[in-house]
Amino acid sequence: MGERPLEQKTCKACNTCLEANRSKEAKVRAQVLDHYGWECACCGDPQAEFLQIDHVDGGGSQHRKEIPSTYRWLIRNGFPDGFNTLCANCNVGKHINGGVCPSITHEGRYMTASSRVITETRAEAL
Ligand SMILES: [Zn+2]
Numbered sequence: 001m002g003e004r005p006l007e008q009k010t011c012k013a014c015n016t017c018l019e020a021n022r023s024k025e026a027k028v029r030a031q032v033l034d035h036y037g038w039e040c041a042c043c044g045d046p047q048a049e050f051l052q053i054d055h056v057d058g059g060g061s062q063h064r065k066e067i068p069s070t071y072r073w074l075i076r077n078g079f080p081d082g083f084n085t086l087c088a089n090c091n092v093g094k095h096i097n098g099g100v101c102p103s104i105t106h107e108g109r110y111m112t113a114s115s116r117v118i119t120e121t122r123a124e125a126l
């Protein structure tokens, strides 16, 4: 008598839906990492759960504000150049350090226009 079964409602929070959503996101992410690589472009860390896609020339946060899902955007745009896989450590380090990963153990592996200048300046100072 007008009673609608609960399971036909679209839910945003039940475990089944969260789980389904998560595996969908994981598949999208896997497609992107298949293209950009499954290890950090800076330190070579292959720990998949820490890998993020980084905008090589910076502006990643700006970009993320414009696009709700970077992964989907990358797929839709045919995996454009200018993006790299970075682990969470290198990504955060790079942004805090003004575009260059601050770790001396992987210094110079991840070369952008700005990091090259800094590496050369350091070499001259030595
Ligand atoms: Zn790294």
Ligand SMILES: [Zn+2]
Residues within 6 Å of the ligand: 042, 043, 089, 090, 101, 102, 103, 106
């Ligand atoms: Zn690094």
